[in-house]
Amino acid sequence: MSKTPIWKSIALSLTSDIAEGRYGTGDRLPTEAQLAASHGVNRHTVRRALSELADQGLVHARRGAGVFVTAQPTDYPIGKRVRYHKSISASGKIPGKRILTLTTRAADQAEAEALQLDPGDPVHVYDGLSLANGLPIGLFQSIFPANRFPDILTILTETRSVTKALQRCGVEDYTRISTRLTARAATATQTLHLNLSEGAPVLHSLGINADPEGRPVEFGRTVFAGERVTLTISES
Template identity: 30%
Template structure:
């Protein structure tokens, strides 16, 4: 008789296949397949190390290696004293095209929301002035917003816009929705070209609290430089994206 572990397909054949592949990697692949196919759903507790060890007929050390790979991939997370659980699906961020957060979330099937944390006209620092093609000290509109997907905080963004766009601070949509849609509706223009720079960072303190993650959590720091079609800079944005909720997708092609 075959005993089935919760959320797993039965039979020792689960870790069959190419014997050159380490056992822990084959167990990882099986668990990952169960998660990505929906057999194990977000919030489900995966079987314990002891249960998986018995199920696959391997040592707990081997199982621990497999689970650690899943943790590193952001597919599962541990809760002290309770077990290991399937994480929420990651949001694929495709590095092609210029799109607003709300448009991106709607395309991915999430319900977007925005919380305005600060709106102020401030003197441009040197790096902000350089990004917007202004003189240092020139007035710029600074907007700090928390972005949510399905009511969960996933990003913090600080936008800098030329001072001539200061009226956007009064637009209700900026406080709750898409900045780009507000720009287009109110000013008749929105960015059409841009570039982004990504850096791996660790967040703590107020940033971690606002993102709803523990201190020393990994994140992606993003700088966006956006312009109108004629090359006029209209936006410089610094973002912090939760690394446990985002996956970067890069399209590559042979340019020879």
């Protein structure tokens, strides 16, 4: 088994320090010389680690002043009634969504089971990116029963909001009835969309949302950038 490069270990250590609040937004990191001494490496190795954090949007360098923290990982709650825009706004950041594709196709086995459909029944699929302050934090796919919500893709084009789209389709409220989380390494496609390094940690989330009568209205798959998001458990 190949060993993790030293520069990547330093980058992960610094990311952890930022995530745990040892360095807040706007704080200056230790100098290259200080980091090199504390990790027992040369400055070139430290520079490679800092470049990795800069590529991820976590830090930025100011000529003659040092390297400063750009942003801390975004807190994102996982609970019964979580709304993306509200949650990101509550963390002090600007939420956003970017549409990648909107399609209609036949449901596979897992999608049919989650939405209480028959395999092959039509589903509408919304693929997109979740943003916080313009930085991608999640690659998501939302799947809806097409026969129940025939116009939802058109509405999503206008609103980019699942909550608003479901409301316009007659679903005033919905709650999360199941969530499954798995940690993995990012694939090539995920690294491209999320602007991550190859093999970076990501969190896979599978969730089912249902209306007040318990009928599933959305099956969601999301890949969160592990270095940019802190998932929290919420009871609401």
